[in-house]
Amino acid sequence: MITMKDIVREGYPTLTESAAPVEMPPNKEDQETLTDMLTFIQNSQDPEISEKYELRPGVGLAAPQLGLSKRMMAVHFEDLNGNSYSDGYYNPKIISHSVEQTYISTGEGCLSVDREVPGIVPRHMRITIKAINLNGEPVKLRLKGYAAVVFQHEIDHLNGIMFYDHINKNDPFKTPDGAKPCD
Ligand SMILES: Cc1nc(NNC(=O)[C@H](CC2CCCC2)CN(O)CO)c(F)c(N2CCN3CCOC[C@@H]3C2)n1
Numbered sequence: 001m002i003t004m005k006d007i008v009r010e011g012y013p014t015l016t017e018s019a020a021p022v023e024m025p026p027n028k029e030d031q032e033t034l035t036d037m038l039t040f041i042q043n044s045q046d047p048e049i050s051e052k053y054e055l056r057p058g059v060g061l062a063a064p065q066l067g068l069s070k071r072m073m074a075v076h077f078e079d080l081n082g083n084s085y086s087d088g089y090y091n092p093k094i095i096s097h098s099v100e101q102t103y104i105s106t107g108e109g110c111l112s113v114d115r116e117v118p119g120i121v122p123r124h125m126r127i128t129i130k131a132i133n134l135n136g137e138p139v140k141l142r143l144k145g146y147a148a149v150v151f152q153h154e155i156d157h158l159n160g161i162m163f164y165d166h167i168n169k170n171d172p173f174k175t176p177d178g179a180k181p182c183d
């Protein structure tokens with residue numbers, strides 16, 4: 001099972017490089033890795049398991065955070081409208097997005113960043129994503145608000161981008177014009 005020791009931290013090269021597409025159809029090893037990533041996120045939200053294995057809570061994970069420069073990510077969360085997302089994705093691609101932006105009012109954190117980095121992380125309010133899911137099915141997801149933020153954070157990892165790269169350096173708490181918080 002994946003635990004915190006398997007998660008690479010800032011400074012590890014895969015966190016700042018662009019990951020390679022996963023060969024389709026996925027081989028056994030990639031399927032096992034992606035399944036383990038989804039299980040980690042679920043475990044991290046389980047009071048007993050997370051305490052026993054000292055897991056930091058998470059709603060998403062990207063393969064570069066395991067030192068694997070592959071375009072794979074997994075999410076497990078319920079958005080504020082009660083829509084739940086729990087799946088792994090190969091080669092996710094944002095095919096369109098809104099001009100309108102949003103952000104999590106309390107800022108973002110990252111399991112690969114062992115420090116608080118205060119500030120607003122502006123994200124697209126709406127995104128449309130194409131990907132192959134854990135079952136090997138092509139999916140098209142239209143996401144808005146909190147769900148859109150989570151997926152953008154994970155897809156950023158596949159492009160070597162960290163959440164703090166989006167924080168305004170001169171005024172970290174400046175909210176982008178017209179942007180509304182998603183939480
Ligand atoms: C928002 C949030 N971020 C948590 N951590 N950070 C992460 O997930 C990082 C990814 C998120 C950072 C901002 C957007 C994506 C991990 N990242 O590094 C992967 O790239 C949480 F843990 C969390 N929740 C709320 C829901 N709660 C349900 C019950 O269980 C606890 C859980 C806690 N919400």
Ligand code: NI
Nearest residue numbers: 109110111112
């Ligand atoms: Ni992260």
